[in-house]
Amino acid sequence: MTTPPLTDRPAHAPYEPRLDLAALAPAFAKAQATIGAAVRASGIEPALGELIKIRASQINGCAFCLDMHIQDAAAMGETAPRLHLLAVWRDAPFYTDRERAALALTEAVTLVATDGVPDDVWSAAAAMFSPQELAGVLMAIVVINSWNRMGIATGLTAGIYHRTAEHP
Numbered sequence: 422m423t424t425p426p427l428t429d430r431p432a433h434a435p436y437e438p439r440l441d442l443a444a445l446a447p448a449f450a451k452a453q454a455t456i457g458a459a460v461r462a463s464g465i466e467p468a469l470g471e472l473i474k475i476r477a478s479q480i481n482g483c484a485f486c487l488d489m490h491i492q493d494a495a496a497m498g499e500t501a502p503r504l505h506l507l508a509v510w511r512d513a514p515f516y517t518d519r520e521r522a523a524l525a526l527t528e529a530v531t532l533v534a535t536d537g538v539p540d541d542v543w544s545a546a547a548a549m550f551s552p553q554e555l556a557g558v559l560m561a562i563v564v565i566n567s568w569n570r571m572g573i574a575t576g577l578t579a580g581i582y583h584r585t586a587e588h589p
């Protein structure tokens with residue numbers, strides 16, 4: 422099965438965003454960043470947060486977010502096998518039970534229109550995380566899904582993100 426392109430723009434086209442959301446709607450961008458900061462303060466491990474962001478971005482097809490979060494995860498010390506096999510995490514031996522529960526929840530919430538969030542997926546995550554951590558995991562999933570939709574809609578492309586001290 423081949424995945425259709427997300428835009429009609431050829432892959433080699435120069436980067437021309439449709440809209441600079443941060444410049445045109447700074448209050449929205451700031452609010453989104455504030456929620457992201459709250460997620461980071463929720464107690465979930467930063468590396469787990471990056472796995473959540475990468476998996477949701479894979480499902481949603483957000484090349485910009487994939488590029489960003491793979492760079493960020495690698496800078497945190499994430500290994501190449503875990504990054505390369507994240508799309509097939511169920512069949513790879515590299516993920517902990519805690520990560521598996523978060524990844525299953527990530528998939529269910531990202532694809533919520535398909536099957537909702539099944540009780541067994543929620544229960545597995547609730548067994549692995551404290552209520553505060555589970556709230557952080559859920560919000561991490563919600564936030565990256567929102568960023569993915571903004572990135573895809575505004576035409577952000579891979580290759581323009583460069584890590585800085587402000588965004589480690």
